[in-house]
Amino acid sequence: MELLPLVIRYIVFVCILVLFWTNCLASGGIETTEENDPKDLGIPFCAPEVSKRQVNGLVFVSTMDGKISALNLEDGGSQKWSIETGPGPMLSSSIHNLELSNNGQWVRMIPSLSGGLYKMNGKSVEAVPINAENLLKSSFRYSDDVIISGGMESRTYGVDSATGKLLYECSMASCDNQTTQGQRATPVGDVILIQRQTQTVRAIEPRDGTERWNFSVGQHELKLSPDPSASCHDTVASYDEIVLKVIVPDGLICALDSAGTVLWKHTFEYPVVSAWRVGRSGEIKGVDLFGGTRTPEEKIYLPESPVLYVGMHNKQVRQARAHIN
Numbered sequence: 001m002e003l004l005p006l007v008i009r010y011i012v013f014v015c016i017l018v019l020f021w022t023n024c025l026a027s028g029g030i031e032t033t034e035e036n037d038p039k040d041l042g043i044p045f046c047a048p049e050v051s052k053r054q055v056n057g058l059v060f061v062s063t064m065d066g067k068i069s070a071l072n073l074e075d076g077g078s079q080k081w082s083i084e085t086g087p088g089p090m091l092s093s094s095i096h097n098l099e100l101s102n103n104g105q106w107v108r109m110i111p112s113l114s115g116g117l118y119k120m121n122g123k124s125v126e127a128v129p130i131n132a133e134n135l136l137k138s139s140f141r142y143s144d145d146v147i148i149s150g151g152m153e154s155r156t157y158g159v160d161s162a163t164g165k166l167l168y169e170c171s172m173a174s175c176d177n178q179t180t181q182g183q184r185a186t187p188v189g190d191v192i193l194i195q196r197q198t199q200t201v202r203a204i205e206p207r208d209g210t211e212r213w214n215f216s217v218g219q220h221e222l223k224l225s226p227d228p229s230a231s232c233h234d235t236v237a238s239y240d241e242i243v244l245k246v247i248v249p250d251g252l253i254c255a256l257d258s259a260g261t262v263l264w265k266h267t268f269e270y271p272v273v274s275a276w277r278v279g280r281s282g283e284i285k286g287v288d289l290f291g292g293t294r295t296p297e298e299k300i301y302l303p304e305s306p307v308l309y310v311g312m313h314n315k316q317v318r319q320a321r322a323h324i325n
Helices: 003-026 132-137 228-232
Strands: 058-063 067-072 078-084 091-093 099-102 105-111 116-120 125-131 141-143 146-160 166-170 175-177 191-204 211-225 243-247 252-256 262-267 272-278 284-286 308-313 316-321
Touching (some): 125 132, 132 146, 132 191, 211 272, 211 284, 252 272
Antiparallel strands (some): 058 272, 099 105, 141 146, 146 166, 146 191, 166 175, 243 252, 252 262, 308 316
């Protein structure tokens, strides 16, 4: 009989707890306040004003002057923005002036922007089994009469895809944030990540330091850091039906529809190095630079670009191959 009051008290205590939690749940749960705003907690916030993903309508182009430009597919190929990357043009070279004897035949050395070297005799071009990376990793005294100097530099840029505003630049020396004065700021929209790799090689006389030849070559690589809210809406436009054709030496980019009709053309002041567009999956993909075409509807001929391209820029010879990501 003495246990009965204890059991009754325990049952009453449990009932009080159940009523307490029931009232908490009925009151609406946890309220969203300024302290626990989803945006502040890093949770994707699907705002209606950022529901349209504009980056899908852009074409990104790298040119020999070291710039990355964005063209608007929806607006006749107009240039939306352009940004410079360091340390300068994609090619600076004197090695093409060097003439060597190859089995009694004079040949000229020409670099590619990837760091490879080729020999050209005026009739044909042949790869040399050595490149900038090999030269830089070899002994600094390459031969009895040549010392090799130089290095590789990498710079990364973050760019707002909608405005072309530079958000930050990172190099070997430091990272320079352009968005705020020492405060962390989250950029609005998609961010284009640009990485530029530059390789520089110099051949020097060991006794007096006279430079015999040099070449500095660079390449761009693009990635996309997507806006988290972009996946909240199904309003992504598709431009898969638009075909892009590039005429490398003329700096010309053409957009064609599925029937081969030219929709628009855009000409850059400098030759094209690379081009990219955003695919349906949201990844940045390379554009084939070496695929000319005929357009019978408008009787316009776009010349076929070669698989192996040897061009000249500012009296500097360079080589290029088709490069598709």
